[in-house]
Amino acid sequence: MKSRYDCVIIGGGISGLAIAYELAKRGYKDVAVLEECYLGSGSTGRCGSGIRAQFTGPDQIVLLREAEEMWTHMSDELGYDIHFKACGYLFLWDTPELVEKAKQNVAFQNKHGVMSRIIDRQEAKEICPSLNTDSFLAGQWYDKDGMAFPFDTVTGYAQAARRLGVDILTTTHVFQLETTPAHTFTVHTTQGNIETKNVVNAAGPGSKGIAAMLGVDLPYRLDKHQIMATEPLEQFLGPMLVKNSLYYLQTHRGNVVGGTDNDDKNATDIDSTFEFLTKFASEACEIVPRLAGVKLMRQWAGYYVVSPDAHPVLGPIDEVPGFFQANGYSGHGFMMGPIVGRLLAEYVADGKPSIDIEHYNFRRFARGELLVEKAVIG
Amino acid sequence: MTREDEKTIACRCEDISVQEIKDAIHEGYADLQSLKRYAKFGLGPCQGKTCILLAAQILARETGRTLDQIMTPTTRPPVDPVPIGFFVKGREADDEK
Ligand SMILES: Cc1cc2nc3c(=O)[nH]c(=O)nc-3n(C[C@H](O)[C@H](O)[C@H](O)COP(=O)(O)OP(=O)(O)OC[C@H]3O[C@@H](n4cnc5c(N)ncnc54)[C@H](O)[C@@H]3O)c2cc1C
Ligand code: FES
Numbered sequence: 001m002k003s004r005y006d007c008v009i010i011g012g013g014i015s016g017l018a019i020a021y022e023l024a025k026r027g028y029k030d031v032a033v034l035e036e037c038y039l040g041s042g043s044t045g046r047c048g049s050g051i052r053a054q055f056t057g058p059d060q061i062v063l064l065r066e067a068e069e070m071w072t073h074m075s076d077e078l079g080y081d082i083h084f085k086a087c088g089y090l091f092l093w094d095t096p097e098l099v100e101k102a103k104q105n106v107a108f109q110n111k112h113g114v115m116s117r118i119i120d121r122q123e124a125k126e127i128c129p130s131l132n133t134d135s136f137l138a139g140q141w142y143d144k145d146g147m148a149f150p151f152d153t154v155t156g157y158a159q160a161a162r163r164l165g166v167d168i169l170t171t172t173h174v175f176q177l178e179t180t181p182a183h184t185f186t187v188h189t190t191q192g193n194i195e196t197k198n199v200v201n202a203a204g205p206g207s208k209g210i211a212a213m214l215g216v217d218l219p220y221r222l223d224k225h226q227i228m229a230t231e232p233l234e235q236f237l238g239p240m241l242v243k244n245s246l247y248y249l250q251t252h253r254g255n256v257v258g259g260t261d262n263d264d265k266n267a268t269d270i271d272s273t274f275e276f277l278t279k280f281a282s283e284a285c286e287i288v289p290r291l292a293g294v295k296l297m298r299q300w301a302g303y304y305v306v307s308p309d310a311h312p313v314l315g316p317i318d319e320v321p322g323f324f325q326a327n328g329y330s331g332h333g334f335m336m337g338p339i340v341g342r343l344l345a346e347y348v349a350d351g352k353p354s355i356d357i358e359h360y361n362f363r364r365f366a367r368g369e370l371l372v373e374k375a376v377i378g
Numbered sequence: 379m380t381r382e383d384e385k386t387i388a389c390r391c392e393d394i395s396v397q398e399i400k401d402a403i404h405e406g407y408a409d410l411q412s413l414k415r416y417a418k419f420g421l422g423p424c425q426g427k428t429c430i431l432l433a434a435q436i437l438a439r440e441t442g443r444t445l446d447q448i449m450t451p452t453t454r455p456p457v458d459p460v461p462i463g464f465f466v467k468g469r470e471a472d473d474e475k
Contacts, residue, residue, distance in 0.1 A: 038412045045415070151415045170412075231423050231459055274465075281465035292463030297423065 001169055001191055006030035007198040007348055008187050010174050010210055012037075013044035014150070014334055015326045016202035017157035017168075018341025019348075021078075024164035028349045031166045032196075034189060036173035040154035042204040044334060046302030048227060048258060050240050050249060051335040052089045052145040053114045056105055056374040059359060060311065061112045063339050066355065068144055070338035080156035082148050083252045088239040089145035090127060092136035092287060102140045105375075109142075116142035128238045130288045136243065147240060147249050150334060157341075174203075177213040185322065198348050200324045205303045207327035214320050218313060219365055220328055223304040224267045226276040227259035231295040237288070246283040247377050256294065258284065272299040304331040309370035314340060314360040315347055324348060325362060331376055388436070389429035391422020399433055403440045410434055410448050423459055 007023060009016045012035025020033045035041070051071055053064040070077075071084045093099045102118060109116045117140070124139035125131050158168055169191065176188035177199065187194040203210045211218045232254030240249040241258075248258020260283055262276040277299065285292045307313060307328035317323045326344050329336060343353040359371060383397040394417060402417035410433070419433060420426030434448050 038409060040415070041411070155416060170409075230462065277465040278467055281462045282467050285462060285466050292466060293461050295423070295459035296462050296465075297425065297459050298421070 001032065001167060001172070001194070003193065004195045005032045005167075006196065007032075007200065008185070008194055008196040009033045009200040009202055010187075011035065011042065011202035011204055011206070012039040012154075012158075012168065012170065013042045013202065013204050014040075014153060014157070014337035015204070015340055015344075016200070017154060017161060018337045019200055019202060019326060019344045020166045020168070020341075021157050021161040021164070022341040022345035023349060024161055024166050026345055026349050028345070029165040031161075032194065033161070033166060033168045034172045034174055034187070035168070035170045036190075036206075038170050039158055039168070040151055042206075043302050043305070044150050044154060044204075044337075046227065046300060047150055047334045048247060048249070049147045049150050049251065049334060050089070050145075050247065050377075051084075051147055052142070052240070052332075054089055054091065054105070054109060054116050054140065054142050054145060054375065056108070057311070057372050058108075058112055059357075059371060060373055061109055061114055063355070063357070064335060065112070065114050067336055067339035068146070070342070071146065071148060071335075074148070074153070074156070074338060078156035078160045080152065080159060082153040082156045084146060084148040085252060086144055086146040087249060088127065088141060088143040090124060090239040090241055091140040092124070092131075092241065092243040093138050093140065094136045094243070096137065099138045102138070106140060114142060114144075116140060128241065128288075130236060130290055131241075132287055132289055135287045141239075145240065147251065148334075149252060153334075153337070174210065177210065179214065179320065183321065198322045198324065200326060200344060200348065202326045204327065204333075205305055207305065207325070211317075211325070214317075214323055216317055216320060216323070216362070218325070218328065218362070219308050221306050223265045223306050223331075224270055224301055225259060225265070225304055225331070226262055226272060226280075226299065226301040227257065228277065228280060228299045229297050230256040230291075231297050233294060236290075241287060242377055243283065243287055245377060246280070246287075248284060255297070256291065260284075270301040270303070272301055304329075305333075306330045308365065310373045310376050311371045312336065312340075312360060313362045314343065314357050315353075315362075317362055330373075388432050389419035389422065389426075391424050391429070392419050394419040394429075396436060399436050400440060403437055408437070408441055410437060413437060425459075 121133040237250035245261035310330040313325040346353040386396045407413040
């Protein structure tokens, strides 16, 4: 660790590592990533690994369409297999009202270049032969959605960033942040102090606390979400399945991984519960009955960092020049990692991102310009 | 590197050799959590009951630390794998047998 960097990124999850990599790729190499535990130990290592562009808000659709394009080439780009697979997302709708709404969403997504479509039960069954077709009326399908393996993604970004000269420090906790009269920051860490011109707050569940150190009040709450993994099986499932808050997919290693809403969202612990398992099991087996015989292997929980409009905060803070946010993803920050990496690197290095994301700025809360997003899963 | 290390399987569930664990340690994965996830052992059906301690011993030896200095990852419930059908409400677990 040096005592001075051009940019310090707080958080060693997908956001922080992708931003570091993209900065270094642009020749902006005097960068440190500070992670208080191990890389991927935050939400990234706990997530469901799903990647989709089927959103309901135009901003989110455009960004995720771009992100999916990046995901497709990510293993080559990083020189490390992150196991991206375009398995598709299959949403299952079980009331006529939901099917009507889905038709509107599909039309809207198509208008923005995401060619999702409504499919009947027969076609859904061809895509996912294990489906119980009595459990839904119609499907909503997009074959470019997919998944990637979180820990491999973390490793790929970290190794590529290090090769380009980025310092990545683990077990380094940031406990204080100050601005200096010379318009720089002093970052106080458990491994010593660092002076820097720019600070990127990519601290996931810790981001509210980091912002508070500089007097910025990020309006977030932490929602607990539980998730489980089964024993590995031969590939049988196909797409990511989503029905209401239920979602699951089969990873490249064969484990079925997924979760659903549980009523302990406001809990302060992150314990795994029996209630979650019974709810998940009932919902999951209803759509794919053969899951009933599959052994459950692991169960864990993590946090969604939820903002008032379920959209992240991305970009600079007007009141604190040099302080950038990449947080508040509200449950879909893994899939956004690559595009956030690129756009935040552009903010820090060039002052302006190549896609206009001004509406994701923190100032929207003060102005009351909230964004709309209905497709929050889990 | 020894042929013995290449042939000795440390994690039987995931088919990971002692050598693969040592390689990962020498690539810099020097804490048990990162090592486990990078070298990909300890997440099989036995949930690491047979291999984590062995890997911890290798890590201790390779990095000149004691076992106590090497934190053990948390075991996550359920400890013994149970079929999902067991948790479905109003359903007998025996249905699936
Ligand atoms: C159960 C579950 C399922 C999910 N499923 C999906 C999904 O399918 N698809 C999807 O796109 N998203 C999903 N998400 C959301 C996704 O996990 C997150 O949005 C994403 O991982 C955020 O990445 P990040 O890098 O911003 O944050 P994190 O991965 O949380 O990284 C932040 C890091 O900052 C570190 N840190 C915090 N405070 C400090 C400090 N003071 N000093 C130093 N370091 C600090 C933490 O240790 C942590 O490692 C899911 C989340 C959960 C919990
Ligand atoms: S022997 Fe390693 S997980 Fe079972």
